[in-house]
Amino acid sequence: MKILSNRFNLVLYCALFNLLFEYSARGIRQFFTRPLFMLALLGIYVTYFAMLEDLIVRFRLRNYQILLCAFLYGLFPIAFLTGNLFNTRVYTGIMVAGVNIGTLFIVGILAWGVVQGVVTLYLANRLQPRDWNHPRMGKVGWASAGLYQLVVMIYAHQNPVTPRGTPAGYLSLVILVVVVAVLVIRSLKTPGPSPRPFQPVKIMDFLSFGSIAIFLILGTFFSGEKIVTSQPLNLLAVTLENIWVLFCGGVFFLYRLQKKSDIVV
Template sequence: MRGIVELITRPLLFFVILIIYFTLFVMLEDLITRYRLEDKSLILLACCFGSIYVCVISSSAFLVNPWFFGVNLGVLLFVSIVWWAFYQTLFPFYLAQRLFHRNWEHKRLSKTGWSVALGFNFLAIFLISLSPATVYGTPMGYITMVLIASLFALLLRRTIKNKNIKTTKENFKNKNKEYSQSDVRLDTINENSQLKKIKEIKILDFLGIVSFILMGFSAGFLIFDPIQASSSRVNATALLIITIWTIFIMWIECSLLFIKKENIPI
């Protein structure tokens, strides 16, 4: 949506955004392998940090009519759910698994690694906050942001807990209660459900190819109607097209998850 012109005129911005995404995905990968997260858990996790990023990075939740206790609830939920959760997290992690099969036993990120990743992430967020175009929220707005992120975190915790309980019961039933529940580690309980061949979802494979082409076309050719959107300049036509496209992808993913009851491997 920002386009190649924004890359040329503001190269530091793209470098900072690259740091944010790189460190974020490193941490997400560690959480996925460490806790054997699946699709719905990843969605809630993305909503959790997305609701913070939409306020402190783009500040778009503060920009237009912050009617709900200091934030624009519609913008916050749309960006957190549609863009961060379904398009920028679940979708790319599925595509990454299709291209490069994950080794679930790879070395975990150490405490030092987590400190470095979080440090670079916070530094990048701080640099973006220094932009003159950044809109700051009210104290009530930031409190609302934290409460909404906490709500997603609680839902995530409940989802993981319920999944562990269900998997534990299945393991005990299959093993005829050979071991006591206290002897079973949660990180190994989920392993059996995750260590399986990654299934192909052809519609998502196709949408991945189209997304790559569409993003390249938008960045290179839809660059003649720039508008100011919070701390960044984006192109209006590209923004409209990408918004429609991401909603369509979310609809496909929701259909797979909640109507067809399929898992989206990550």
């Protein structure tokens, strides 16, 4: 008898992997001293991946669509949770139209899109291949997940040290959201490919299981806190984490260019 459904298992694996991503920067101390905050983070990832998993099954999303969806969602945390989209003191501080270009590239595309998107989903399917016939999430599920995300974003944005954007920055955010949302919606109008059985890929195994090892090491042995922007993070751990994110992004895109075919996630 199954205790947990295929869908819930996949969502849980994705959420736990991303919680480990948070652990790498925040350190082991925060997981014991701020348990409610960690539960809130877990809730963010569970609801996000529940929605993403539903889109994947409904529309048979390809890799580029997953990247677009992850980038679109990631715009909101980097704007309202961390404020790094508008922060001039991180990721080289190059600002264009009020937004930090380094944040958009490293966090928006590479972290949210590749590591917290494609690599995460690959790992979840590596642990338990997706049942493409599992039940879809209904309107109540979507409304509940969206409401949870909204409440957490609003509450977290009340932090007085979270960087705020300029009028130009918020306008740029709105334009980015609209443009990417239109791209996502248009892409969904094209029927997705038939589901393919999951096949392990050595390079993706390296990126996913390598991420687990690196995140555990960073969170356990680099756990001294230091305020990085509005978050109590370890600066060295964050730096090393970003180097790994850049590496993962480069390897993934080079592999995709070489193979010219989707990785089954």
